[in-house]
Amino acid sequence: MASFRVETRQMNLTSTNPKNGRTSRVLIALALGFFCLSLSNQAQAQKKRAPSKTKPTMQIRINHIALYVTNLETSTNFYRDVIGLDTIPEPFHDGRHTWFSVSENAHLHLISGRATPPEAEKNTHLCFSTGKMDELLEKLKAKGIHFEDWPGKAFTVTKRVDGIRQIYLKDPDGYWIEINDDF
Numbered sequence: 001m002a003s004f005r006v007e008t009r010q011m012n013l014t015s016t017n018p019k020n021g022r023t024s025r026v027l028i029a030l031a032l033g034f035f036c037l038s039l040s041n042q043a044q045a046q047k048k049r050a051p052s053k054t055k056p057t058m059q060i061r062i063n064h065i066a067l068y069v070t071n072l073e074t075s076t077n078f079y080r081d082v083i084g085l086d087t088i089p090e091p092f093h094d095g096r097h098t099w100f101s102v103s104e105n106a107h108l109h110l111i112s113g114r115a116t117p118p119e120a121e122k123n124t125h126l127c128f129s130t131g132k133m134d135e136l137l138e139k140l141k142a143k144g145i146h147f148e149d150w151p152g153k154a155f156t157v158t159k160r161v162d163g164i165r166q167i168y169l170k171d172p173d174g175y176w177i178e179i180n181d182d183f
Contacts, residue, residue, distance in 0.1 A: 063107070065106075065126060066110075072095075072096065075172050076110060079110065082139070085101065096112045097111055128180075130183055133165055145169060
């Protein structure tokens with residue numbers, strides 16, 4: 001939508017009322033100014049909501065996330081059987097790596113060899129989205145896997161202000177994971 005710039009000028013338009021003979025000012029400019037200002041505000045609001053169409057100077061996307069894990073088999077089972085990721089071929093074939101497809105062009109790489117679990121910090125987390133949140137919640141409950149809302153209430157779902165539902169859980173090494181229904 002086009003944006004309008006409003007310039008106001010004082011205009012002296014007069015009209016004579018035939019019943020009482022009085023002259024009154026007609027403030028057409030003021031009414032027109034408010035109308036145009038309203039259109040301008042609407043255009044600016046739509047512009048703020050619209051995604052930017054500028055191209056970055058460098059083309060970049062996420063390729064993979066790597067997690068250093070203490071037990072590759074346990075972590076592989078968790079991401080495959082609980083989270084539901086599909087394994088993909090990895091080039092090393094050394095028994096120390098498992099790769100998963102996260103999306104068309106992004107992967108999760110598990111690398112074994114960690115001696116101690118990481119310090120758990122909920123603000124640092126992986127996030128996955130699902131179109132089947134209710135099924136996932138039932139699956140987690142059936143497997144006895146603890147999940148919580150953002151404040152930490154067990155087996156509770158957070159509903160964000162935009163309506164997106166989200167839960168938080170830890171993987172076998174203590175890495176935080178968010179799963180939401182923004183699919």
